[in-house]
Amino acid sequence: MSLLSIRDLVTEFESPSGTVRAVDGVSFDVQPGEIFGIVGESGCGKSATCRSILRLFGGSQARISGGQIVLEGAGDLPGLNERQLAQVRGRDVAFIFQDPLTALNPTMKVGKQITEVIRRHQKITRAEARMTALQLLKDVQVTSPERRLEAYPHELSGGLRQRVVIAMALALRPQLIVADEPTTALDVTVQDQILRLLRERRDKLGTSIILITHDLGVVSQICDRMAVMYAGRVVETGAVREVLDRPAHPYTQALLAALPGRVGRDHALTPIEGGPPSLVSPPPGCRFAPRCKHAQAECSIGAPPPLHSREGSSEGHVDACILTEVAHVPA
Numbered sequence: 001m002s003l004l005s006i007r008d009l010v011t012e013f014e015s016p017s018g019t020v021r022a023v024d025g026v027s028f029d030v031q032p033g034e035i036f037g038i039v040g041e042s043g044c045g046k047s048a049t050c051r052s053i054l055r056l057f058g059g060s061q062a063r064i065s066g067g068q069i070v071l072e073g074a075g076d077l078p079g080l081n082e083r084q085l086a087q088v089r090g091r092d093v094a095f096i097f098q099d100p101l102t103a104l105n106p107t108m109k110v111g112k113q114i115t116e117v118i119r120r121h122q123k124i125t126r127a128e129a130r131m132t133a134l135q136l137l138k139d140v141q142v143t144s145p146e147r148r149l150e151a152y153p154h155e156l157s158g159g160l161r162q163r164v165v166i167a168m169a170l171a172l173r174p175q176l177i178v179a180d181e182p183t184t185a186l187d188v189t190v191q192d193q194i195l196r197l198l199r200e201r202r203d204k205l206g207t208s209i210i211l212i213t214h215d216l217g218v219v220s221q222i223c224d225r226m227a228v229m230y231a232g233r234v235v236e237t238g239a240v241r242e243v244l245d246r247p248a249h250p251y252t253q254a255l256l257a258a259l260p261g262r263v264g265r266d267h268a269l270t271p272i273e274g275g276p277p278s279l280v281s282p283p284p285g286c287r288f289a290p291r292c293k294h295a296q297a298e299c300s301i302g303a304p305p306p307l308h309s310r311e312g313s314s315e316g317h318v319d320a321c322i323l324t325e326v327a328h329v330p331a
């Protein structure tokens with residue numbers, strides 16, 4: 001049974017230019033102990049999809065206007081009231097954002113922030129919570145953890161701050177961690193360490209992780225399955241090896257072709273021309289058609305094509321391109 005099952009999710013924001021349908025019919029499952037990657041260009045709805053899980057919309061005028069988000073043991077999350085959802089936050093699902101400072105209170109010592117998270121959900125003494133906080137910092141390989149407990153966030157480096165955020169995310173042993181570009185703001189060595197840390201938690205505790213990234217290299221390094229999003233929709237999903245080795249959708253092919261790592265393997269670096277469409281009034285048919293080098297007239301008609309498996313594809317590898325005969329043309 002899936003740990004998380006998202007079906008036909010629709011999430012909209014009100015903006016001065018109209019209603020932005022940031023997520024438009026997204027479906028995917030996350031299995032227990034799985035690292036699930038979500039990739040796509042900026043603005044394609046990766047964050048909005050994941051923020052919908054816990055309705056973490058900040059001050060934005062956002063609403064979930066369709067679909068289900070079923071978390072094992074907690075039920076359909078959009079149906080929960082704020083009080084019920086507050087229980088799920090942290091205890092069952094924890095978030096790690098790109099900028100650790102947004103998750104930390106600048107005026108409170110790190111130790112107090114971690115112990116407060118723990119004591120909000122567990123009936124233990126302050127001293128016990130402090131011991132747990134210390135152990136958590138050790139678990140995420142923070143050096144001199146006793147000293148760090150007494151530090152304020154601004155006194156730590158970016159990498160240390162992100163470790164503190166991860167320690168807070170791990171505090172209640174959630175079943176699911178959602179990491180939204182957790183390493184983008186960090187330098188490359190620290191990025192690797194943080195990713196290794198996340199994978200270790202999965203290996204040791206069986207925690208499921210959703211990892212949002214625009215970096216296919218990161219997906220290839222640590223994810224088991226992945227979804228490729230474009231203009232508010234999933235256009236391809238499957239096992240990472242399948243999707244990256246046999247990309248079916250022209251958008252996935254184009255993303256891979258634009259990867260610098262492929263230069264030198266007989267692939268010239270070919271950035272995808274143009275940009276994603278407006279999500280206030282997206283084009284009809286396949287939303288990638290205006291940028292797709294394989295597009296035909298039929299691609300730009302009617303509703304966006306649904307995900308389907310195609311001849312010869314492995315189980316669970318599905319894509320949303322109607323041009324079966326050209327979709328396998330190598331990019």
Ligand SMILES: Nc1ncnc2c1ncn2[C@@H]1O[C@H](COP(=O)(O)OP(=O)(O)OP(=O)(O)O)[C@@H](O)[C@H]1O
Nearest residue numbers: 013015020022041042043044045046047048060279
């Ligand atoms: N608070 C908001 N108000 C209005 N529109 C928003 C808001 N947040 C996001 N959007 C819009 O929703 C769409 C999806 O944004 P989202 O942040 O989910 O994309 P993303 O794929 O996560 O991008 P990035 O990689 O840049 O984080 C975009 O068109 C964006 O402009």
